[in-house]
Amino acid sequence: MKYFFKTLLTICFIIWLCYKHSYATQWYDPTSYDNHFNITFAPVFLIPLGDFEDLFSEGYGGLISLNYISSDKSNNLFSFRTGYIRLNAKEETEEGYPSGVYDGYIIPFLINYEYRFSIFTYLDIAPTISAGISLNKSAYDDKSKTISGGLPTGYTPDKEKPVMKFEPMALAGLNLLYILTFEDSIFIKIEYGSIYEQNADIFFGLLSIGYEKRF
């Protein structure tokens, strides 16, 4: 919990620092002044890390983000981000035992912040952070009632017990954008993420390749 608070405070401080001290250098194209919405679509690939790796082999899905552009000139980009990431359960542990875990999914609800630098005419790079909650669902064989004091109780596992919880989620990474037109871009985003758990290290890598449209 302390670690999560520290991380959150650090993220908030960085956002505040960027916001307060950044000088907006990037003008939007005058012809698109009236286009106040930005939307991105991206298929994503999730690589579980840490304790997450024991449960799931990989995840895939899609994320969209939406933001309102209120200025003609800004490097700061705040957006709301959501989507669906399906998780493929590991069938066996490394030692060949069945994991007892079945498919799961993550539905994130995140506030995303990016600070965009133009490094070449058509190329932007942006450190990005996201934080919020995620709705996580999984199904597993609950064996907790089958053992008492180390001895089998005679009770059977609760097969494919579904569990669903909202949990805090945070992402940090780098976004590389290639500007196609004043209103269209494509991007590759690499992020390192975490779902906060008290007694487990749930980390993952997230790769997004997508398209951004201003309208």
Place this chain on the structure above:
Amino acid sequence: MKKDFKATVMKNFTFNSKTLFFIFVVFAMLLSFPSCFDMYSDIKENSNINYKIAILESTPMETRLLIPDSNKIYSKNLSFNPIYFGSSTFQFSLFGKFTKNSYLNIVVLRITMPGYYYPELWTCDKNFNFIKTDLTYIDSSGLSDAIADDFDNNGMADIAIVTGAGYINRCFLNIASPENFSSITFGTYAPSVCIASADFDNDGYRDIFAGTISSGVDSSALWKNDIHSSGTFQKTYSIYTPNLKDCKAADFDNDGRSDIVLVYNGGPIQVLFNSGNFSFNYNWLSSLSYNATKVAVADLNGDNLPDICLITSIGTIIAFNNGNRTFTVKELAIPETADDVALADFDGDGDIDLFLPSLTAGTFNIYKNDSQGNFSFSQSFTSISGGPYNNISVGAYSN
């Protein structure tokens, strides 16, 4: 008009960004406030992840732990308490969570205590480096059966033993891990043969069924756990069970109340169905009688109902639970004559397998379940030389 619009937008820019930022911070802070975010760690802990079955074998003079290797073969074994030369203490070993922090806990009890060899608690780390603690507060002499369970709900396993003639049944409450236990007696000095524990009255406390072969006040009895109020166990139900050999508790009729199965030497399989308030108004009896020695319960055919497996003079018998308070009895076509039975998922494939130790052959055999309750030979390993064993325990551990 356009200028006015732009002016409005610029004016709102600061407001909108700050609002978003504020929402972001408050949102994140609020979400991090609740204390329970353990979905995935719960899944990991309560599923099969790294879930293995260890076997404890106890002989009159030695106890050993068998653990599976990466191929699920029980080739690795660890011996405890080196043989006491000239002093056969008759070991009886149990798994249990006797300490809060240790990885795997084993208690080795003494049926006889010549020269006063104390029972021992063995705790280990994930590399199976064991540390021994003498349990000087426990006198387990005379025990005929024992069980590890948390009777005082303090998160640590206690030990309840039933005893032979001349000894009284005792429950040792684990009050200050690892070595401090307090003793409560229940029952009489009449010979008891078996013990089972379950929360029979659903009050949140584990009760005890102590099986005897005596009659009258010494009959088999159900002892209500009243430790939290009167500090002891109260007898609430008794039944005369001559020739009783073993007992186990499970919810056979899936009504949320724990029932009891009793097996006899020269008697039918008997299941007492719990009708609440410590009464058992209905019971099932098998049509045939068996010379049974041991019984174990678990769901063997994957229908989520506990089945009954018993060791008899004619072989291993399974009474498959039909779910309507009746059972279908089937004799297993297994050549070995077993002396005991333990049920657990030894091969980690999600169903319950059979562990049948044979005293006469000096071998321990595991029979693999095909998930439908059909068993085939899986592996065999030898007993401790110099057996015979006194008891077999199986327990789950993770790493």
